[in-house]
Amino acid sequence: MKTFAELNFPGRLIAVEGLDGSGKSTQIYLVKRWLESEGIKVYFSEWNSSELVKSATSKGKKRELLTPMTFSLIHATDFADRYERHLLPLLRAGYIVLCDRYVFTAFARDVVRGCPPEWVRGNYSFAALPDMTLFFKTDLEVSLNRILEGRPKLKFFEAGMDLRLSTDPYESFRIFQGRILDQYIAMSDEFKFVVMDANENVEKQQTIVRKLVSEKIDLKKFRRRSPLPLPPAISAAEVKEQEEDLAAV
Amino acid sequence: MSTNNSKKNCRCFYGHGIPRVKLEDLAGKLIVVEGADGSGRSTQIARLVDWLETSGHPTVQVGLKRSTLVSKELEEAQQGNILSRTTLSLFYATDFADQLENIILPALKAGFIVLADRYIYTLMARDMVRGMDESWLKNLYGIAVKPDAVFYISVQPQELVQRNLAKNATLDYWESGMDLGLSRDMFDSFVKYQTAVQGSFRKLQKTYGFTVIDGNRPVGSITKELRKKIRTIISEKETED
Numbered sequence: 001m002k003t004f005a006e007l008n009f010p011g012r013l014i015a016v017e018g019l020d021g022s023g024k025s026t027q028i029y030l031v032k033r034w035l036e037s038e039g040i041k042v043y044f045s046e047w048n049s050s051e052l053v054k055s056a057t058s059k060g061k062k063r064e065l066l067t068p069m070t071f072s073l074i075h076a077t078d079f080a081d082r083y084e085r086h087l088l089p090l091l092r093a094g095y096i097v098l099c100d101r102y103v104f105t106a107f108a109r110d111v112v113r114g115c116p117p118e119w120v121r122g123n124y125s126f127a128a129l130p131d132m133t134l135f136f137k138t139d140l141e142v143s144l145n146r147i148l149e150g151r152p153k154l155k156f157f158e159a160g161m162d163l164r165l166s167t168d169p170y171e172s173f174r175i176f177q178g179r180i181l182d183q184y185i186a187m188s189d190e191f192k193f194v195v196m197d198a199n200e201n202v203e204k205q206q207t208i209v210r211k212l213v214s215e216k217i218d219l220k221k222f223r224r225r226s227p228l229p230l231p232p233a234i235s236a237a238e239v240k241e242q243e244e245d246l247a248a249v
Numbered sequence: 250m251s252t253n254n255s256k257k258n259c260r261c262f263y264g265h266g267i268p269r270v271k272l273e274d275l276a277g278k279l280i281v282v283e284g285a286d287g288s289g290r291s292t293q294i295a296r297l298v299d300w301l302e303t304s305g306h307p308t309v310q311v312g313l314k315r316s317t318l319v320s321k322e323l324e325e326a327q328q329g330n331i332l333s334r335t336t337l338s339l340f341y342a343t344d345f346a347d348q349l350e351n352i353i354l355p356a357l358k359a360g361f362i363v364l365a366d367r368y369i370y371t372l373m374a375r376d377m378v379r380g381m382d383e384s385w386l387k388n389l390y391g392i393a394v395k396p397d398a399v400f401y402i403s404v405q406p407q408e409l410v411q412r413n414l415a416k417n418a419t420l421d422y423w424e425s426g427m428d429l430g431l432s433r434d435m436f437d438s439f440v441k442y443q444t445a446v447q448g449s450f451r452k453l454q455k456t457y458g459f460t461v462i463d464g465n466r467p468v469g470s471i472t473k474e475l476r477k478k479i480r481t482i483i484s485e486k487e488t489e490d
Contacts (some may be wrong), residue, residue, distance in 0.1 A: 010297050052331070053340070056322040065318050069267060069346045069392060072320070077339040084333035116265035122388035 001091070002130045003147035004091055006173075011091030012217050013104035016201035018136030018186065020179050021116065021146035022198045031213065035096060040222045043090045050081040061157050075106055076123050083127055091105050096222050103127055104191065108183035110178065113163060114212050114221035132216050133191060133203075135211065138149070140178050148173070156233065262368075264391015265360035270354060272394075275356035276483055279394065281368040282475075283450075284402030284444055286424050288410035288464045289471065293402065294366050296472045298477065301362055306483065309356040312366030327423060334379040341372050342389055349392065357394070362483070370401075370457060371391045374449035378442065379429065383452075397482050399457065400452060400475060404464035406443035410436065 004013050007235060014031070016024040028044070035042040048057060057074050060066040066074070087097055103124040110120045140145075154160065159169040160176025188195060194212060196205060213219075260272045282297075284290035294310065296334055301308045316319045323340050326332050332340070345368075358364050369390040404412075413420055420435050422428075426442025427435065454461070460478065462471060 052326050056319045067350050073343040080335040114268045119265040
């Protein structure tokens, strides 16, 4: 497996990984805002968000139709759709693509669910590796507390209830997240994760993240040549039309 | 040639399989009929179900795009013509896995005869034509249980195109491989695409050893041949019981 840079793509892909409640989504959002303000071509893609597959996934989850294998495959389908239709063309066009979760989420979760690791990795082998993967590592208790503080209603698959680890969703969630964390840690070296101390405060982390990103990627190469096109100017006829509409009111 | 039946009682997965499934519990028989649209595949399956059930064999049918989980969504995505090849491939794999785990395996466990109206081979052959890597496909479909028999009804593309037009007066976008840009002309594209799919089938035949059935014959004589071959498989089952 090669990174996009190694494959000579003009664009670069940065992925964030970590447990629910690790703060990774906040961090990547702030990176997006920063890069946008710098006039850089940036695109953000979230795990499990393909319009094409979404309704099947949510039906499968709501009706608890998913097995570990179909859970894995439906997420792979979702990823493939975003990868082929958005990520690849954008990376060809020289974008910085930010991914909230990448293949490592599947490698961790699906394996915890009992799918054969080689099978899962094989299925995702069409995807190139990120140029930078930030792993937001928290102590298990910290991320659990961030999620469980408000005693939210945990969803069946989110809590790993399909694994029958416990009949109590909160207890199940704890065990499930613990196992996922172990998988992430085991993958850290293999995939050269940049490990972030996600127990730290948000602003401090963001400062570090921005520094790491600018060191790794020569950002000025990714600036738009011209500012985003302005909305088309209104013609005189349209102005007149609008005035008439207003007068009618 | 029927390498499938050469070893009795050989129940296995093609690859990694499904976790926690006990293969020795799968007492039923899995019979697959492969063939393009217009090969007479569905007609033969209907006749086989009729025959099996009247002879007292509990039978279950599965086929492509029939899963509870994604059949509707997959159909919608295909209508929109916005599926790229990996997505198309994985969508069908999800559809297959859902039926495998929820219908095929439980039915085999209950001792049913499962008749599959196409199986992983059509999916692999189509994907190979779209340039998907063969080893990637083998890993993906390593979840599939090996059938007791696979019949591939072979009909020349020139004949298929006639049969499809006679039946529907039009050709299906995907069955014509229009997404591949082989030709702007749907007739040409259909023939080229079906020829390429048959090429993939020949390649897969070497690995998976299907029984090739000549589909350029009257319906009745094909049924007769299929029944004869299936009877052998069922009698194996009965002697085992």
